[in-house]
Amino acid sequence: MKVDFDKLGGLVPAVIQDHSTGRVLMLGFMNEEAFRLTVETGFATFYSRSRNKLWLKGETSGHRLVVKEISTDCDQDTLLVRVEALGPGVCHEGYQSCFFRTLKDGEWVVSESRVYDPAQVYGSTR
């Protein structure tokens, strides 16, 4: 179960993909402990670079990511985690996917609608 955590200071990028639709939902980072917890618990767990701590995705919102399959790439320094996403959206801004902005003529354009109200899920201070 060797993963190369050394290239990026103890972290690897983890691409999160919806296992049924194929949509890429987000990218998070895992350290060795987050990866171990992801495998052992079956819920995607990341290492938050901004908060410097482990982060069980969905711990606040309830929108957990149920692991269906984990792949790694040729260099074993990136993970691809296929999940069932609990809840309407993965993004804390209220969208199904964090990738809700698309490049059009040199500008990032919001290319879809919110699927939930983040203020109701996370509280109005967020």
Added chain:
Amino acid sequence: MKVDFDKLGGLVPAVIQDHSTGRVLMLGFMNEEAFRLTVETGFATFYSRSRNKLWLKGETSGHRLVVKEISTDCDQDTLLVRVEALGPGVCHEGYQSCFFRTLKDGEWVVSESRVYDPAQVYGSTR
């Protein structure tokens, strides 16, 4: 066209996804110049961390990645690039996707067959 290159020392992860099948093919890193070239040329261009230089994907193999759509995430520190992949496979080891190993009972198992012979494409010394 603002992208946050600061969080990771001038780089952002770029997830490469097949635009027709939805398969995640690889993850590379782009610096600002690689991102600009990707947008301007329409071919995915990365920054190679091992070689410390720009890297036009397919420059040796001819297996270029034709950009169909570029998205960014809520923090604008990750890119999702939907592509048409020229050639049989993206991975330099001969597979369609770099994510050819899947976790089974705690072990990484090669879960698909090669689609081309890397020795014929890259030369036998690779």
